[in-house]
Amino acid sequence: MKKKLYFIFLIIIISVFFLPKELNKAEIEKGVTLDIARKHYSANSIKEIIKKISDYNGDYLQLHFSDNENYSIYSKVLKQESDKSNRYYLTKKELKSIVQYANDKDVQVIPELDLPSHSKAILTLLRKHDFKRYEKVASSYDESTIDFYDNRHAVKFSKEMIKEVSSIFYQNKYKNNQKISLGGDEVPGSGSNQKSFIKYINTISNYANSQNYETKIWNDSITKNGLKKLNHNITIMYWKQKYNKDPNPKDFFKLNHNVENFNSNTLYIFPRNQSNEEMIQSQKLIKQTRINDFNTKQSNQKSNYNTRLNGKFLSFWGEFSLELSQKKLLEYIFIFIKTFFKS
Numbered sequence: 001m002k003k004k005l006y007f008i009f010l011i012i013i014i015s016v017f018f019l020p021k022e023l024n025k026a027e028i029e030k031g032v033t034l035d036i037a038r039k040h041y042s043a044n045s046i047k048e049i050i051k052k053i054s055d056y057n058g059d060y061l062q063l064h065f066s067d068n069e070n071y072s073i074y075s076k077v078l079k080q081e082s083d084k085s086n087r088y089y090l091t092k093k094e095l096k097s098i099v100q101y102a103n104d105k106d107v108q109v110i111p112e113l114d115l116p117s118h119s120k121a122i123l124t125l126l127r128k129h130d131f132k133r134y135e136k137v138a139s140s141y142d143e144s145t146i147d148f149y150d151n152r153h154a155v156k157f158s159k160e161m162i163k164e165v166s167s168i169f170y171q172n173k174y175k176n177n178q179k180i181s182l183g184g185d186e187v188p189g190s191g192s193n194q195k196s197f198i199k200y201i202n203t204i205s206n207y208a209n210s211q212n213y214e215t216k217i218w219n220d221s222i223t224k225n226g227l228k229k230l231n232h233n234i235t236i237m238y239w240k241q242k243y244n245k246d247p248n249p250k251d252f253f254k255l256n257h258n259v260e261n262f263n264s265n266t267l268y269i270f271p272r273n274q275s276n277e278e279m280i281q282s283q284k285l286i287k288q289t290r291i292n293d294f295n296t297k298q299s300n301q302k303s304n305y306n307t308r309l310n311g312k313f314l315s316f317w318g319e320f321s322l323e324l325s326q327k328k329l330l331e332y333i334f335i336f337i338k339t340f341f342k343s
Contacts, residue, residue: 029311031060039318056341114183
C-alpha cells in the first residue's frame with residue numbers, strides 16, 4: 001500500500017513540475033495586427049478597434065504602418081511632418097491621441113517598423129529629400145530593401161528610425177515590457193547572406209533594447225544556422241514554415257526564444273467584399289486554431305507546445321480592402337475580432 005501511494009505521489013510531482021502544462025484561456029496573450037500601410041485607417045477607426053480589443057480583454061494592437069506601399073505615420077526623419085489630418089499618414093497629434101487612448105483602455109500598441117525589407121516607402125521618402133543618404137543605405141540588390149550587408153550607414157539610419165518610432169509609441173504603463181516589431185520578413189538575399197542578416201538584426205535589436213523596448217521579428221528569413229547566432233531575447237512571430245529545412249517552433253524554443261503564433265493559414269484575414277459563406281468558413285478556422293497550431297510542414301502540432309509559447313495574433317492585411325469604406329471596414333473587422341477573442 002505504501003509503495004502504491006509513493007508511486008502515485010511521484011507521478012503527481014512529475015506532472016506538476018516537469019511536464020508542460022496546457023495554458024488556460026486567461027494565460028494566453030492575444031492581440032490584433034492591423035495593416036495601416038496598405039489601407040488607410042482614420043485615428044477614430046483605430047480607436048474603435050482598440051476599444052473592441054479592450055472590451056474582450058485583449059492585450060495588444062500591433063500597428064503595421066511600414067511597408068512597400070506606404071509609410072503611414074508622421075516622421076521627422078523622413079520629412080513627413082504635416083499637422084493636418086490626411087489619407088496618407090497619421091499626424092503626430094493623432095498618434096499621441098491613439099497611444100493615450102490605448103493606455104486608458106489597457107491595450108499596448110506595438111509599432112511595427114518593417115526592416116530591412118518591405119522598406120520601399122521609407123526609401124522613396126528618403127530619396128526624395130536626401131538622395132546622397134539614400135544611395136548609402138539602399139540595397140543594390142533589391143529596391144525595397146535597406147542594405148543589411150555590413151553597411152554602417154544603413155545601421156545608423158535604421159537606429160534613427162527606431163529611436164523616432166520608440167519615442168512616438170512610448171506608453172508609460174508598459175515601460176517595463178513595451179514591445180516593438182522590427183520586421184525581418186521576406187528579406188531578399190537573407191539566405192545566402194545569413195551571417196550579415198543576423199548581425200544586422202542583432203545590432204538594431206540591441207539598440208531597441210537600449211530604448212527600453214523588447215523586440216520581435218518574423219521567422220521566415222532565419223535559417224537554422226543563423227538561428228544559433230540570433231539574440232535569444234528576440235521574440236519570434238511565427239507565421240509560416242516555407243520549407244522543411246527552415247526552423248520550426250521547436251527549434252526556436254530550444255534556444256530559449258519566446259514565440260507567438262501568427263498562423264498565416266488560419267489567422268490572416270484580408271478584409272474585402274465576401275460572401276457570408278466565405279466569412280463563416282474563415283471564422284470556423286479561427287475557432288479551430290489552438291495556440292500550438294502553427295503553419296508548419298509537420299502534422300504533429302502537439303510537439304509545438306512549450307511554456308515559451310507566448311500567445312497568438314489575428315492579423316488584418318490590407319491588400320484587398322481599398323474599396324471598403326471605414327464603416328464597412330470596421331463592421332467586417334469587428335465580426336472577426338469577436339470570433340477570435342471568444343474562441
